[in-house]
Amino acid sequence: MVDPNKLKEIRTHKQSSIFFGVDRMPETSRLFCGSSDFKVYELDAKVEKAESQAFTGEGHTSYVTTVSLTGSTLVSGSYDGHLAWWNTEKREFIRKVKAHDKWIRMIQITPDGKTIVSVADDMLIKLWNAESGEKLNxxxxxxxxxxxxxxxxxYAVTISSDGKLMATADKVGHIAVWDLAEAKKISELEAPVMYTWxxxxRRHSxxxxxxxxxxxxxxxxxxxxxxxxxxxxxxxxPSRIEVFDWQAKKRVHEISDDKFKGLVEQIEFHPSGDWFVAAGGDHSGFISIYDAKTGKVIKQAKAPMHVHGFSIIENWERIYxxxxxxxxxxxxxxx
Amino acid sequence: MKILCSILGLLCVGALPSFAHADDLLPASTPINEAIDHYIRKAWADEKIQPAARITDANLIRRLTLDLAGRVPGMHETKQYVASKSPRKWTDLVDRLLASPDFVYHHSNQLDEMLLPGDYNGGGDWQEYLRAAAKENRSWDKLFREMMLGVENDDAQKTALSFVRLRGKSLDDLTNDTSVVFFGVNIGCAKCHDHPLVGDWLQDHYFGMASFFNRTYMTKKNTVAEKYDGLVKFKTTSGEEKQAAFMFLTGTTIKEPAVEKTAEQKKAEAAEVQKQMKDAKAPPAKTPGFSPRTKLVELALKAGEDQFFARNIANRIWSRFMGHGLVHPLDQLHSENPASHPELLDWLRRDLAAHNYDLKRLIRGIVLSEAYARSSEWTQKIEKPAPEHFAVATTRALTPKQYGLSMVVSTSNPDDFDKKLQAENWADERKNLENAANSLASLIEYPGEYFQIGVDEALLISNSDRIQNNYLRDSRDRLLGYIKTLKTPKEKIDAAFWAVYSRGPESEEAAAFEQYLSKRDENDDNWKQILWALIAGPELRFNY
Amino acid sequence: MRNNFCGSPEHGVSRRGFLGTAAAAGAATLGADMTALDALKSPAMAGELKRKQKNVILLWLAGGASQLETWDPKPGRPTGGPFAKIQTSAPGVEISEMLPKMSKMMGNTAIIRSLNTRVGDHGGGAALMETGRAREQGVQHPDIGAICARELGRADSQVPDYVSMYTSTEGRRKGTSGYLGSRFAPMFLAESMIPQNIRRLETITDVDHKDRAALRDLLAKRFTRSRTSSTVGSHTSAYQRVRGLMASEKLFDIEQEPAKVREMYGPRQFAEQCLIARRLVEAGTPFVKVARAWWDSHGQNFETHQELCADLDHAMSTLLTDLKDRGLLETTLVITLAEFGRTPNINPSLGRDHFANAWSMSLSGCGIKGGTFYGKTDPDGQTVVDGETKSGDVFATIFRALGIDHEKEYHIGARPIPIVDFGCKAIEEVLA
Incomplete structure (x- = not known):
């Protein structure tokens, strides 16, 4: 029985590098991670003392900041501006394309597995054929x-569960909502508090x-x-989350959490729509669960590290x- | 060892300046000013120096008022002094100034600058403490005791401890600053001499002095306390590890009495110190049975060991009024740097120690000497004698406070100022002046040795609106307003000079000013410009 | 041997000897050798010396820029961060890709990658790197700007000879002339780029301002006629410089520059202040410090350096180009320096912390062998493995590049103080 109040850490796996992004083979605890040592790794998180296994092949030449699975193929994005495709069974590099001129911060794959969206510091949003690597838009x-x-x-991109909508957001707090099929912007929101100049x-931001x-x-x-x-x-x-009724262009919750400081690196809504999970950190880390109706904390805990990403298993019993x-x-x- | 001594003379054991024997000195009953003049004149004769002339009365009252009251005299104050025919007028003036509230402010400001120079900020309580001490003329050895050993549960003594407290986190600062300020010895360079010939004893002395402060620590409450144990270890330049003794600058050491302590006692003592350091609510720290800081004070003031303590303060006070130490630099009191007038320094040391370290008495003696009253002008054809001969007075930059006060006083309406000075509540007025002076003083640099005035100051005096508004204001209470009430240009020029420069104009000056006026339309602003030319001149900026 | 002054005759400082001669004119010791450039008063030499007027622009990266994101990149190492290195216009010299513009013009720049200065707190590190030596009891050492002002400036200069800009408030330091006295103290600009009290008040006309100064000079002349000392002299020269400095106000006004030059420097403050620095140097100011604060990236080091390196890269490359185009780079030394660098280790906030054991600086232009680097750190940048450099070595190198005798000594009273700390030497490898 899943209950946000039962949030509890049950295991850790120490790593020698920083993991920036994660995806998970459906219905398993097999995690695929992008790392600061320029590699991608697999780790079975339910196995005690599991060793992370590096993928082999050409790969990236800088921080791997984002990974996403399409079927058994893993796609990764890196500071080096490339998207790379990997065979998860053989843990091998397949190919890569030069996708952006600057740091690729995040990729998402549409629910049908066909399209990759990438966002990068060249401030462009690019759509790719997930199979061929051909640029679509x-x-x-x-x-x-x-x-x-x-x-x-x-920094950020997300795609709705039905695959119809996309949202992108940048450093100064500008958010765009898109009709993905039409590749058309349908709304804009602003969250300027997220940016401190x-x-x-100190004269920087x-x-x-x-x-x-x-x-x-x-x-x-x-x-x-x-x-x-x-x-x-x-x-x-304070870690900060702003929740919008984006169609009404209305901010419904402004969560400024002084108990846990730092960046909120990932957010995930429970299918019921009643609550959502957020995690991130500063020098240390946190994981917090908030009530989606009230914006109030349901349960939160100190994480054993600054959390850069997480994946929640289908039945919501485990968060990796x-x-x-x-x-x-x-x-x-x-x- | 002889070579070492001469290279590193600073700390040579027992290498005190060759002291004159008491028998050779002038009798102890000689008045201070006479003793001074005896020794200074003797040196002039030996060196065949013809000293500069005696200063004028106007110059003397300005110099004395700056030195004893921290400000220039008011116009009427000067004129009355110059006009007086009394044969005792010099002595009377000195005694009036020494008894005035002005002296309390100025003397305590000078002590403050010596004890907590630069960025150290003792705060209002500290200044109040020094003022109280100056007012009752508390003896220097007593002040030393209070500053080193004050107890934290007594308000006044707690403030006295600021000398230690503000340096409490740095053993080096405590060690060196105490040596410099109270003993005239800068031992900083003895800490880490890296010369292959550096003798162990040299570091022995630095670390010996450090040993007296090594147990001093700051509690969480920011009070000064002492630990129960702790010895200074250091590495000699040859890499040998040594343990320092409790060694004073004279080479005299003291032994810590052996006290048997059980392991539990030691543990409890360590725990108490830990608690003091971490817990702001800990009860007042206990005093250990053996207090090295107390031992240092006892040793430094002990007859025979007090040479450094007494010479240092005599030399520092001398330098304050004469612009140059008998031993110079002031922190180089050692055998390789003898006093210019060793007998005089020794006589003053003996006199000071015999009279309860009464600084006011010493000051009075100095400023009544003929040596003090030399002109600062050198007009002889031969090269000006070096400052150590005291044959010509040093032209000394005013301290920021003196300059600020002098700016306020010299540009005040002279009648107003005189009334205030004569009034019963002069002490209150003087306090107000002290505050008013800060407006300028806070922007002026304190003159250290080899002081250079920067262009920032010249720009400030030239272009800041605060100079215009504060000092050159056209209002009744200012000098400009006063001058407007006078009739002829001559009267006005006269008043401007007497008020700002404590003297009348010379004919070339008066002529230049008249010419300046003749080229312009009659305008009140002309007088503003004239006053500016006076206050921006070096004559107001220096004690000469 | 030299550092053992304790008043001994062996060091030529016997009290009689010293006070009897050098200091005969009171405190004239410091003023006594007012540098070669006092010879400017002799018109014959003035032209020759003026032609060789050397200047310094110090770009002070306050808070501590990361050497790994600037001059000593370690890509691919656990400490390297995400950024790549790039080959520069100088063969064999690679720098961080965070400095793309600089990479194209390294021909005039030498990098020192082997600073090991040990002091890792802001105040202590800044004091060390500003003065080239550890703090010392009882002696206020002058900073590099004051020394250069004294060595390169003219006694009667009509422009300021040490200007220090530091606009951000964090870690703000004015700079200090220490025992050299306020004659060489910086003209300090913080909030406003117009120096304090440099403008004539509106309540006085220019004629009145000039005439009253003449009246003052007359009074001063009488006073100083038979009273000579360096302190009294400094008062005279300070007032003599007032009118000239007031005339130099327009040097601080970048509106005076053609639009093309303004565009080249762009809208950001650091570059604009570099433009002021160029204007000052062009007019003869020997030392200008432009501080860019605050690089103290304990969190988000890579994001911070994307902003601040963009500033440094643009401002420095534009400044060097501009100086070169005007023929000034040959006589102007441009330095990048800070109190320390940053830890190779990357902390959980993706930040880097204080690190003084293995960090970098750069020297460009006057007297420098460009297109080179000196010293080496280990593959992770944790230690210096070759050419360890102390702060005093940096000073010796800077003085040599400027043609200042780096072995000369100042005297505070009887005590000789070498302008470069004991046991330090210039790095010949980066000198032209």
Whole structure:
């Protein structure tokens, strides 16, 4: 019986590198992770003391920041601007394409497995044929410079469960909602608090929207990041989530959580629509579950590391988180 | 060893300056000013130096008022002094100034700058403490005791401890600053001499002095406390590890009495110190049976060991009024740097120690000497004698406070100022002046040795609206307003000079000013510009 | 041997000897050798020396820029971060791709990759790197700007000889002239780029301002006629410089530049301040410090460096190009320096922390052998493995590049203080 109040850490797997992104073979605990040592790894998280297995082949030449599965093929995106395809059974590199001029921050694959969406710091949104790697479309929306004339960053993309909608969000808190089939922008939202520009003390910026998620009925769109920071040397601001009724262009919840500071790196809605999970961190990490109706905390816990991403098993009994030198497993049911 | 001594003379054991024997000195009953003049004159004769002339009365009252009251005299104050025919007028002026609230402010400001220079900020309580001490003329050895050993549960003594407290987190600062300020010895370079010839004893001395402070620590409450144990270990340049003794600068060591302590006792003591360091709510720290800091004070003031303590303060006070130490630099009191007038320094040391370290008495003696009253102008054809001869007065930059006060006083309506000075509540007025002076003082640099005035100051005086608004304001309470009430240009020029420069104009000056005026339409602004030219001149900026 | 001054005759500082001669004119010791450039008062030499006027622009990367994201990239190592390295215009010299514009013009720049300065707190590190030596009891050492102002400036200069800009408030430091005195203290610009008190008040006309100064000078002349000391002299020269400095106000006004130059430098503050620096240097200011704060990226190091390196890359490359186009780079040394670098280890906030054991700086232009690098760190950048460089070595190298005698000594009273700390030497490999 899944109950958010039963949130509890049950296992960790220490790693020597930083895992930035994760996807999971359906109905299993086999995790695929993108790493700071430029590799992708597989790890079976339910096995005690499991060793992570590196994929072989050419691969990437920088941080692998995002991974996503289509069938048994894994696709990864990296700071090196490439998308790479991997055979998960043989744990082998297949091929790669130069996809962006700058850091690929996130990719998502449509529910039908046919299309990959990638977002990168060249501020472009690109659509790809998931099988052939052929570019299908390129969307220009996010501004390349911040209002203070510095390079901006395009961190987050999400696709709705029915595959009809897409949302993208950048460093200064600008969010665009798209009709994916038409490749057309249908709404815009702003979350400027996620971006802190310090004009006086330190004269640079920090923050940005790092995560996006639609509710299962696609009515709500949640954006995660960090609130205003006094000392931008550190991630010392409240973790922050803004939940929008995006059609009404109305912000329904503004969650500014001082108990756990840092970036909200990923958000996932429970199919019931009643609650959602968020995780992230600063020097340490957190996992929090919020009531989608009230925006109030249901349950939260300190994570054993800054969490960069997580994957929730289909029956919602387990959450597999990856992050700074660690992989953690939480349960939402009786252990 | 001899070679070592001469290279590293600073800390040579027993290498105190060759002291004159008491028998050779002038009798102890000689008035201070006479003793000074005796020794200074003797050196002039020996060196065949013809000193600069005696200063004018106007110059003398300005110098004395700056030195004892921290400000320039008011116009009437100066004129009255110059006009006086009394044979005792110099002495009377000195005694009036020494008894005035002005002296309390100025003397305590000077002590503050010596004890907590630069970025150290003792705060209002500290200044109040020094003022109280200056007011009752508390003896220097007593002040030293209070500053080193004050107890934390007494408000005044707690404040006195600021000397230690503000340095409490740095053993090096405590060690070196105490040596410099109270003993005239800068031992900083003895800490890590990397010369192959550095003798162990040299570091022995640095670390010996450090041993007296090694147990001093700051509690969580920011109070000063002492640990129960702890010895200084150091590595010699040859890499040998040594344990320092409790060694004073004279080479004298003291032994810590052996006390048997059980393991439990030691543990409890360590736990108490830990608690003091971590817990802001800990009860007041206990005093250990053996207190190295107390031992240092006892040793430094002990007859025979007090040479450094007494010479240092005599030399520092001398330098304050004469612009140059008998031993110079002031922190180089060692055998390789003898006093210019060793007998005089020794006589002053003896006198000071015999009179309860009464600084006011010493100050009075110095400023009544003929040596003090030399002109700062050198007009002889031969090269100006070096400052150590005290044959010509040093032109000394004012401290920020002196400059701020002098700016306020010299541009005040002279009648107003005189009334305030004569009034019973002068002490209150003086306090107000002290605050008013800060407006400028806070922007002026403190003159250290080899002080250079920067262009920032010249730009400030030239172009800041606060100079215009505060000092050159055309209002009744300012000098500009006063000058407007006078009739002839001559009267006005006269008043401007007497008020700002404490003297009348010379004919070339008066002529230049008249010429300046003649080229312009009659306009109140002309007088504003004239006053600016006066206050921006070096004559207001220096004590000469 | 030199560092053992404790008043001994062996060091030529016997009290009589010293005070009897060098300091005969009171505190004239410092003023006594007001550098070769005082010879400018002799018109014959003035032309020759003026032609060789050397200048410094110090780009101070306050808070500590990461060497791994600038001059000493370690891509592919656990400590390397995501960024790649790029081959520069100088064969064999690779720098972080965070500096693409600089990579195309490394011909005038030398990198030092082997700083090991050990002091890892902001205040202590900054004091060390500003003065080239550890803090010392009882001595206020001057910083590099004050020393250069004294060595390269003219006694009667009509432009400021040490300007220091530091706009951000974090870690703000003015700089200090220490024992050299306020004659060499920086003209400090923080909030406004117009120096304080440089403008004539509206309540006084220019004629009145000039005439009253002449009146003041007359009074001063009488006062100083028979009172000579370097302190009194400094008062005179400070006032003599007032009118000239007031005339230099327009140097701080970049509106005076043609639109094309403004565009080249762009709208960001750091580059605009570099443009002011270029204007000052062109007018003869020997030392300008432009601080860019605050690089202290304990969190989000890579995001922070994407902003700040963009600033550095653009400002520095534009400045070097501009100086070169005007024929000024040959006589202007451009330095990038900070209090320390950043840890190779990447912390959980994807930040890098303070690190003084193996970090980098750069020297460009005057006296520098460009297109080179000196020193080496281990593959992860944790330690210096070749050419360990101390702060004093940096100072010796800078002085040599500028033609300043790096073995000269100042005297504070009887005590000789070498301008470069003991046991330090110039790095010949980066000198032209």
């Amino acid at each position: 390129e969307l220009v929306e996010h501004k390349p410079l911040t209002p203070n004339e510095y390079p901006s960053m395009l 310090d004009p006086r003390q 920090i923050g940005g929207i790092r995560s996006l998620a639609f509710s299962k009925d696609s009515k709500l769109l949640a954006a995660g990041g960090i609130g205003k920071i006094g000392n931008i040397d550190h991630l010392g601001g 988180g990856v992050g700074h030198n660690n992989v953690a497993v939480w349960t939402l049911a009786d252990a």
